[in-house]
Each structure stands twice: as structure tokens, then as C-alpha cells.
Amino acid sequence: MKRVLALLLDAASPDLIEKWTDDGSLPNLRCLREGGAYGRLGSVAEWLAEGTHYAFHMGRNPGATGLAGYAVWQKETMRSRTPAPDWLPFTPFWRAFRDRDPRAVVVDPANVCAPEPFNGVEIIGWAAHDALAPYQSYPPELAHRIHQRFGSSLLPDEMYGLMSKGDFANTERLLQKINRRFRRLCLELMQGEEWDLFLAYNYTLHHAGHRLWNTVNITDRLSQAEKNNMEGALRRAYVDCDEAVGGIVDAAGKDTRIMIFSVHGMGANHSRTYIFPEMLRRITEGGPSSPGPLKRIRELVPQRWRHELKSRLPFELRRRLTSYWRMSEYKWATTRALSLLSDTEAWVRINLKGREARGIVEPGEEYEALCARITEGLQSYVDADTREPLVRDIVRPQQVFRGARLAELPDLIVRWSESPAAGHRAVSSPRYGTIPWPTPGRNPEGRSGNHRPEGMLIAAGPNVRSGSIEGGHILDLAPTILTLLGQTVPDEMDGKPLHLFD
Numbered sequence: 001m002k003r004v005l006a007l008l009l010d011a012a013s014p015d016l017i018e019k020w021t022d023d024g025s026l027p028n029l030r031c032l033r034e035g036g037a038y039g040r041l042g043s044v045a046e047w048l049a050e051g052t053h054y055a056f057h058m059g060r061n062p063g064a065t066g067l068a069g070y071a072v073w074q075k076e077t078m079r080s081r082t083p084a085p086d087w088l089p090f091t092p093f094w095r096a097f098r099d100r101d102p103r104a105v106v107v108d109p110a111n112v113c114a115p116e117p118f119n120g121v122e123i124i125g126w127a128a129h130d131a132l133a134p135y136q137s138y139p140p141e142l143a144h145r146i147h148q149r150f151g152s153s154l155l156p157d158e159m160y161g162l163m164s165k166g167d168f169a170n171t172e173r174l175l176q177k178i179n180r181r182f183r184r185l186c187l188e189l190m191q192g193e194e195w196d197l198f199l200a201y202n203y204t205l206h207h208a209g210h211r212l213w214n215t216v217n218i219t220d221r222l223s224q225a226e227k228n229n230m231e232g233a234l235r236r237a238y239v240d241c242d243e244a245v246g247g248i249v250d251a252a253g254k255d256t257r258i259m260i261f262s263v264h265g266m267g268a269n270h271s272r273t274y275i276f277p278e279m280l281r282r283i284t285e286g287g288p289s290s291p292g293p294l295k296r297i298r299e300l301v302p303q304r305w306r307h308e309l310k311s312r313l314p315f316e317l318r319r320r321l322t323s324y325w326r327m328s329e330y331k332w333a334t335t336r337a338l339s340l341l342s343d344t345e346a347w348v349r350i351n352l353k354g355r356e357a358r359g360i361v362e363p364g365e366e367y368e369a370l371c372a373r374i375t376e377g378l379q380s381y382v383d384a385d386t387r388e389p390l391v392r393d394i395v396r397p398q399q400v401f402r403g404a405r406l407a408e409l410p411d412l413i414v415r416w417s418e419s420p421a422a423g424h425r426a427v428s429s430p431r432y433g434t435i436p437w438p439t440p441g442r443n444p445e446g447r448s449g450n451h452r453p454e455g456m457l458i459a460a461g462p463n464v465r466s467g468s469i470e471g472g473h474i475l476d477l478a479p480t481i482l483t484l485l486g487q488t489v490p491d492e493m494d495g496k497p498l499h500l501f502d
Helices: 013-022 027-035 049-058 139-148 165-192 203-211 222-230 233-252 275-283 293-301 302-311 314-328 365-379 474-484
Strands: 004-009 037-041 072-074 080-081 102-106 122-123 136-140 197-202 257-262 265-268 335-341 346-350 391-395 410-416 424-427 434-435 447-450 455-460
Touching: 004 233, 004 474, 013 027, 013 233, 013 265, 013 455, 027 233, 027 257, 027 302, 037 474, 049 474, 072 197, 080 346, 102 165, 102 365, 122 139, 122 275, 136 139, 139 165, 165 197, 165 222, 165 233, 203 233, 203 265, 203 447, 257 474, 275 335, 275 365, 275 424, 275 434, 314 335, 346 365, 365 391, 365 410
Parallel strands: 004 197, 004 257, 102 122, 102 197
Antiparallel strands: 037 455, 072 080, 122 136, 257 455, 265 447, 335 346, 346 410, 391 410, 424 434
16 A cells, blocks of 8 residues: 555635646646646535535535534524534544554644544644634644644634735735745654655645735735735745645655645635625515614724734634624524525525424425525626626525435525626615625625635656546545545445546
């Protein structure tokens, strides 16, 4: 059995990987791509961008797991909660490894619960963009050593809001620092630990894609020279990541099989989730809404102050506050549909009697009529100036997923039109009126980039089947890794092994 090095470059854009390997900007990835196999991967991100890591970890689609994002609606308590073993358990494939199985070293996996004993080493929350638990490790004593040598919790909670020039520059510097430390950490673990699988997650391209995609959300006046320099920040982040990849691949040795991949991509931000709750309320309740007293008081505090205060709170309390502020003003006795937590697509949950603890909508005809009304209403919204529709399509989870936990997913998944959302002045519907865009010409949450549905895969190493990888999906990644390690693929996995090596 040959060793496997698997590097997840989170939210790496296939478009940019192809562009910058073709022109030589990314020499290490170019060498691996030219000497191995490359292809784009289908992804559950086509409908649930925030469910991609769960799908990779278990090789299962969201309908089988009920896992859609970092916070999942819990119908019994009528609130969004972080997935946890006490109510929505899941096991990443490597945590099933026991003494006679391959030994794995896993660095900073996204969206996993606290580490558990298994045959290997795992560090979580080190520089993660998406974390369900604070920084820790298995074995527990490893976390202290890594913290002393490399720091920890390096990527802070994202500050939602517009950016200054200083914010932009600080983000770029932070990602440069993380890439250097990521390389050093991986090299030390590769050399100091026995391993058959080395699986490491790099989040710098994810965060860069959100915050550095372009300069549209910078509030300071920019000279042309400043703008030109800042527009190159995203490419520089990819170059830094490529350098880290090169050092890690070299250290793995020539006999190691290499898989470098992303489970979703990135593009200009076209998400309208910031105004979606108001769009939905107008359809289901009629007329514009106004924030409650708590939210009005909150809005009086500058966003930067709120972020600074929140960053000082314990991890679990920060997560609860996010859910509270987004969900606190629903009055369940009259709420027929709600907008679930999402930063990408929009997700609608019907307050269904017999399913939700405080449900009021009758199953059957009333439910179907409400879904139809919401669908028709959302499709009526357009840009107030260009008249371009906001919504590309609306699907129900059973149309695209399967499994025993479909009832945990949103009832309606709203996919947005591809045009950048920052261009809005207002959106309007002939029936439901006009909604002002809160930051005309900018993205109110400060993300100039957001997710796209395709991932990518580069395979290299001994006996690789060079050429194009056709028809692959992120659900195939875990079965492929297990097969390369000589393990049986569990029957419940939805994916299939990709034949990348002879």
C-alpha cells in the first residue's frame, strides 16, 4: 500500500486554477497537473454550498445526513444549532480507522465535531474558515505543542461588513502568514508522525475568495495604482498557496500518491441572502417589516465594535449569538415560513404542523399551496433598474437528493441569478413592492466573492492515469481515498472510487 497525500484547497476556483496553471503563475500545481490527471468535480454545492465538507467527509449526500451547513435547523427546539453527536451525529471516514487500519494524520478539517480516538492524529480549528468546535487535537496534548510552535485559531471569525483599505491589506498579510505556517506545520507532522494518509485543509483561498475577489466593497477612495495593486491580491494568495503545496508535495516523497482538490469553487458574489428574509416576509405576511426593539438597539452599535466584542466571547457563545440575531424575531404562532441560516443560496423552511414543534401550516394542500405561492413570489423579484430576475431557479431537496434525513433540509432551495449582487440599487416585485439594497454598489456583508458549484481534482504520483478526469463528483473523493488505502468502501457511501492510478 502506497501512502496518500490529500490536500484540500478549500474553495479553490477551477477557473482560476486552470487560468493560472496555464500561464505559469502556479508552477507547482502546473507541474502536478501536466504530469498527472485533472478534472472538474460535480458538487452538492450546486444546491447546498455549505454542505460540501460533510458530503466529502462521509461520501454521502445531504439527504442521507441532514447536514446542510454550520448551523442546522432543529425542528424540536425551533432554532438553528451546530451539529453535534447528541442530536445529529456523523463520523468522518478517517475516524473509523482502528489499530489494524491505515494511520492518518488530519490537519484542520472543516465542519467536524471534537476529535475522538482513532488510529492517527487530528488537529481541528487551527486556521479553519468553518469550525464546529474550538481548537483542539487528538491526542489532546498535541494541541499545546502546536500552539506553542505555530500559534492557533489563526483565521478569526469573519467580520461581516464593508472594508477599509487597511482591512483589505491586513487580510492579505494574514493569509500570507497562514500559508507559511501551514507549510511548516504540515512538514513537521509529516516528518514526525507515522502516516499512511496525510489529509490537510488549507483555507486561504476560501477566505481570499470571499474578501479579496475584487475591491468593490472598499469604502476608501482608491488611486488607480492602489486599485491595480489590490486587484492582484487574489492572484498573490493563489501563488502563496501554490508555494506551500510545492513544499508539502516534495516532502511527501516520490512514492506517494497525490490528490489535490476543492469541493466547491468561487466567483463574484451573487448571493442576495442579506435581503432574503424581507423578500420572504412580504410574500408570506404582506407589507414591509420593521426590526424589533432589540435589533434596533443592536444596529446603533457600530458593526466593528460588535465584531470586536463577539470575538472575545467563548466559541460556543459566538455561534449561539449568530443564530439568535438571525432568528430571534420570528413569532411562531403566526410565522408560516422562515429563512434558514445561509450565506450562499436562500433556504426556506415551512413551519409545518406535525413536523415543527410549533408548526401551524397543515400538511398536504395548504403546504403545497404555500410552497407554490413562495416560489411564484420569489420569481417575481427583479433588479429595480435592469429588470433582470434575481432568482435562477427554486428546487425541493427531494428533486436533487435522497436519503432518510431529507426532512432536516430546507423545503425550498433558492438559487440566485449569476449577476453580481453588488450592482443593485434596489430590488422590486410588481406585487410585493421595492426593497432598497442596503449598500448600493457594494455587498452589505463585505464578501466580493462567493461560492460556485464545481470543485476540481489534480491526481499525481506513481502509476497515475494521466489525462482528463471525467464525470467525477466530490462524493467520490472519500471512496477513492479509502480504495487507495486498501480499505473497503462502506455500502452507505453514495460515491464511487475514481480510477486514478494503475
